[in-house]
Amino acid sequence: MTVVSTQSDQENLTFTIVAEFPAPPSRVWQVWADPRQLERWWGPPTWPATFTDHDLSVGGGAAYFMTGPEGEKAHGWWRITAVEEPTRLEFEDGFADEHGTPAADMPVTTARVDLQETDGGTRMTVQSRFPSTEAMEQMVAMGMAEGMQQAMGQIDQLLLTSV
Amino acid sequence: MVVDQLDQQSVDRVFAALADATRRDIVTRVMAGESSVSALARNYEMSFAAVQKHVAVLERARLVSKERRGREQIVRGDVGTVRAAARLLGGFEELWRARIGRIDDLLAAAPGDAR
Numbered sequence: 001m002t003v004v005s006t007q008s009d010q011e012n013l014t015f016t017i018v019a020e021f022p023a024p025p026s027r028v029w030q031v032w033a034d035p036r037q038l039e040r041w042w043g044p045p046t047w048p049a050t051f052t053d054h055d056l057s058v059g060g061g062a063a064y065f066m067t068g069p070e071g072e073k074a075h076g077w078w079r080i081t082a083v084e085e086p087t088r089l090e091f092e093d094g095f096a097d098e099h100g101t102p103a104a105d106m107p108v109t110t111a112r113v114d115l116q117e118t119d120g121g122t123r124m125t126v127q128s129r130f131p132s133t134e135a136m137e138q139m140v141a142m143g144m145a146e147g148m149q150q151a152m153g154q155i156d157q158l159l160l161t162s163v
Numbered sequence: 164m165v166v167d168q169l170d171q172q173s174v175d176r177v178f179a180a181l182a183d184a185t186r187r188d189i190v191t192r193v194m195a196g197e198s199s200v201s202a203l204a205r206n207y208e209m210s211f212a213a214v215q216k217h218v219a220v221l222e223r224a225r226l227v228s229k230e231r232r233g234r235e236q237i238v239r240g241d242v243g244t245v246r247a248a249a250r251l252l253g254g255f256e257e258l259w260r261a262r263i264g265r266i267d268d269l270l271a272a273a274p275g276d277a278r
Contacts, residue, residue, distance in 0.1 A: 002263065002267055003260055003263055006256050006259070006260075015255055015256065015259075017256070017259045017260070017263065019263045019266075021266065021267065021270055022270070023270045027270065028266075028270070031266050031269055031270070037269060040265065040269050041262050041265035041266050041268075041269055042262065044258075044261060105184060106184075124263075126259065128255070128259075
């Protein structure tokens with residue numbers, strides 16, 4: 001496990017995760033910039049992602065869907081707001097309907113990715129910012145739905161410890 | 164309170180219950196504070212019966228519990244704010260931890276294997 005730290009800030013509605021990889025930033029950048037590589041990690045194994053559109057330039061964006069175990073599809077979109085290859089990427093990440101049209105009633109998360117060169121490789125920081133407490137709540141539902149099986153083990157633990 | 168192991172069937176019920184925007188909204192509201200079904204129903208452009216059905220789905224998924232109080236049916240989040248907060252952050256964190264694990268695997272794969 002290469003996750004160095006995670007931090008959630010309820011006041012500022014952000015969640016930050018820091019990880020280190022034994023590869024240079026130019027290589028780590030590829031897992032974001034190459035849609036075929038992105039597809040191999042964005043969605044969980046039970047909900048693999050397919051990117052139908054992918055343009056990492058400011059004003060550009062991405063369109064994807066994740067396919068569930070029953071063949072159901074969950075659509076999402078990105079809108080790129082900042083790019084500095086290979087060190088920084090900022091984008092809005094939202095849900096879409098079955099036609100890929102952004103869903104107006106769903107929260108939009110803002111993500112900022114920083115890739116910093118270290119001695120042994122790359123330190124990646126991903127900060128997700130939610131528009132409101134309600135949106136954070138809603139992301140639970142969706143985050144859970146995405147995280148599915150992986151999340152359940154941890155939730156079980158949380159439930160056992162919080163009762 | 165009894166906490167059961169969440170088996171696959173309960174997991175499916177939870178996700179199915181949360182797949183609907185109205186039900187997600189109901190959960191959010193009752194996590195913040197208990198509410199009668201009739202008070203909940205005033206938030207939506209649908210019949211009382213329809214809202215009651217949504218509540219029943221959430222109840223079966225054990226996301227909310229319902230209790231009759233006089234003439235009202237009171238709905239509340241099943242395990243309260245603690246669980247909601249814990250799950251909120253835990254769920255999102257787990258999602259990202261899993262993603263980073265997969266990036267690790269991808270980077271560890273032979274370069275030619277990265278398609």
